[in-house]
Amino acid sequence: xxxxxxxxxxxxxxxxxxxxxxxxxxxxxxxxxxxxxxxxxxxxxxxxxxxxxxxxxxxxxxxxxxxxxxxxxxxxxxxxxxxxxxxxxxxxxxxxxxxxxxxxxxxxxxxxxxxxxxxxxxxxxxxxxxxxxxxxxxxxxxxxxxxxxxxxxxxxxxxxxxxxxxxxxxxxxxxxxxxxxxxxxxxxxxxxxxxxxxxxxxxxxxxxxxxxxxxxxxxxxxxxxxxxxxxxxxxxxxxxxxxxxxxxxxxxxxxxxxxxxxxxxxxxxxxxxxxxxxx
Numbered sequence: 001x002x003x004x005x006x007x008x009x010x011x012x013x014x015x016x017x018x019x020x021x022x023x024x025x026x027x028x029x030x031x032x033x034x035x036x037x038x039x040x041x042x043x044x045x046x047x048x049x050x051x052x053x054x055x056x057x058x059x060x061x062x063x064x065x066x067x068x069x070x071x072x073x074x075x076x077x078x079x080x081x082x083x084x085x086x087x088x089x090x091x092x093x094x095x096x097x098x099x100x101x102x103x104x105x106x107x108x109x110x111x112x113x114x115x116x117x118x119x120x121x122x123x124x125x126x127x128x129x130x131x132x133x134x135x136x137x138x139x140x141x142x143x144x145x146x147x148x149x150x151x152x153x154x155x156x157x158x159x160x161x162x163x164x165x166x167x168x169x170x171x172x173x174x175x176x177x178x179x180x181x182x183x184x185x186x187x188x189x190x191x192x193x194x195x196x197x198x199x200x201x202x203x204x205x206x207x208x209x210x211x212x213x214x215x216x217x218x219x220x221x222x223x224x225x226x227x228x229x230x231x232x233x234x235x236x237x238x239x240x241x242x243x244x245x246x247x248x249x250x251x252x253x254x255x256x257x258x259x260x261x262x263x264x265x266x267x268x269x270x271x272x273x274x275x276x277x278x279x
Contacts (some may be wrong), residue, residue: 085195086202090119093199097176102192105177111138112177115200117160117170122272124206124240125149126197126220128213128247129175129185140171145248152248156265170204172197174219190219201238208272209240210264213247231264234271241275243268 088096098112113130116139133143141149141160153159158169175185175193201209211217217227220237227244235242245264246257 085199088199090203093196093203097196100176100196103177103189105175105179105189108180109177110135113138113140113173114176115170115172116140118168119170119204121168121170121204122166122207123158123169123210123268124201124204124208125169125171125210125212126216127171127173128215129173129182130178131182131249132178134173135178140173141248144252148248148251152261152265155262156269170200170206172200174216185215190215194219198238201240206240207275208268209237209242210268211237211242211244213250216247217244231260232267234267241271243271 085093085096094114097114100106100112113134127140130140131143131145134140140146150160153169158167160169160171162168174190174197176196177193179185179189209220211220214227217230218224220242221230221235221244223230227246230244235244243264245261245268246254251258251261
């Protein structure tokens with residue numbers, strides 16, 4: 001593939017050397033380079049390939065880099081962090097999210113929704129995607145769903161407001177931009193946002209993750225199982241215990257399942273207590 005000048009500069013800043021084909025040389029009638037021909041471009045070799053790799057090897061190398069850059073699910077795993085995010089601090093990560101244009105959601109968003117809460121919180125709550133109010137206010141879980149979540153947290157003696165880390169939660173979404181008309185996230189959108197979420201988890205270092213909603217659960221666990229089959233068990237993401245539950249917006253439409261969500265919160269508390277006891 002062809003890399004733009006901006007992409008080439010970014011890759012060089014990351015310490016990655018690209019093989020680039022030399023430009024065509026203008027020649028005179030005798031076959032020698034013309035007097036006004038530009039100097040031949042020096043070929044930059046890739047350490048893992050020969051100085052002048054064949055076209056097949058070069059194409060494969062460039063495809064692997066493209067996969068890492070865009071954060072495709074096939075190239076981003078728990079044991080192979082993204083080249084672009086695995087060393088970012090909070091400020092760099094926030095700036096990267098706010099300027100991200102990796103998928104089409106950047107065209108319709110008002111603003112990105114990064115996350116909120118104590119960055120040393122022991123609980124991390126992960127939802128699906130911003131809605132209309134979140135897109136407007138730049139904060140996850142506002143409106144009626146946010147009010148219900150706050151009530152649930154208060155019942156569990158937790159809060160998103162100022163408090164000690166052991167009482168406060170950090171809240172983030174799988175997607176940082178609102179899908180138009182609140183449609184379901186697309187797999188490629190989730191894949192491109194995953195490096196941001198994974199870095200947030202690595203920076204917070206929570207004792208427990210509460211995953212809320214089908215898309216959040218399936219994204220974190222890499223499973224197509226419905227929430228009903230995943231509830232009541234402890235899963236894992238990046239070495240952190242994960243308890244799954246319903247999204248507050250779902251509970252507003254299905255209030256009979258609120259009791260099941262309370263069971264999930266109780267399980268999460270049990271897991272957290274055991275983890276604290278082992279610390």
